[in-house]
Amino acid sequence: MLSNIGVPGMILILVLALIVFGPSKLPEAGRAVGRSIREFKNAAQGITDDIKKDINEDIKEAKQTPTDLKNNTKKQAESYAPACFSLFGFGSYLFDLPDKF
Numbered sequence: 001m002l003s004n005i006g007v008p009g010m011i012l013i014l015v016l017a018l019i020v021f022g023p024s025k026l027p028e029a030g031r032a033v034g035r036s037i038r039e040f041k042n043a044a045q046g047i048t049d050d051i052k053k054d055i056n057e058d059i060k061e062a063k064q065t066p067t068d069l070k071n072n073t074k075k076q077a078e079s080y081a082p083a084c085f086s087l088f089g090f091g092s093y094l095f096d097l098p099d100k101f
Contacts, residue, residue, distance in 0.1 A: 005013070021029050 017029070018026055
């Protein structure tokens with residue numbers, strides 16, 4: 001959006017800012033804009049760091065060994081089993097799977 005302004009447009013904006021704010025308030029306005037931009041960049045960097053941290057944690061979990069995943073899945077299934085399987089009349093024979101699974 002700002003890349004289409006060009007040099008004459010920037011000069012016009014600066015002249016209008018000088019007229020509106022006056023020569024004494026223009027430096028204060030510039031500092032305020034600079035602070036706002038800096039705060040926005042810091043907030044955006046914080047969000048980016050949080051997202052990168054979450055992605056790295058997900059990658060770490062995905063790199064677990066298959067045995068760990070199998071054990072975790074089996075434990076989760078066994079924790080749900082009493083309620084689900086007793087409701088439908090299934091036995092616990094589903095958890096006697098071979099180790100090659």
